[in-house]
Amino acid sequence: MIILWLFTDYLSHAFGGWLLPFLGFFFLPTTTIAYAIAQNGFSTRSGGISTGGILIIVLGVLVDFGLIGGAKGRGVGKRQRPKRAR
Secondary structure, X not given: OHHHHHHOOHHHHHHOOOHHHHHHHHHOHHHHHHHHHXXXXXXXXXXXXXXXXXXXXXXXXXXXXXXXXXXXXXXXOOOOOOOOOO
């Protein structure tokens, strides 16, 4: 995302400024990139976002909130209880 921001106008075309991509980098990075992809690649002639773009944004939100691709159920980050001696 930093490379996109520094060397292209991809994010500035989607957002029109620097504040939202900057905040998105720290709080919702996947959603920020998904919105930029949707705005640049899936926008309609009237300036809106098509259904495919909306789906990409929803997918980005789900990844950021950990509902998709998270470590749930794999034991990563789970705290193990020490076994009690008998």
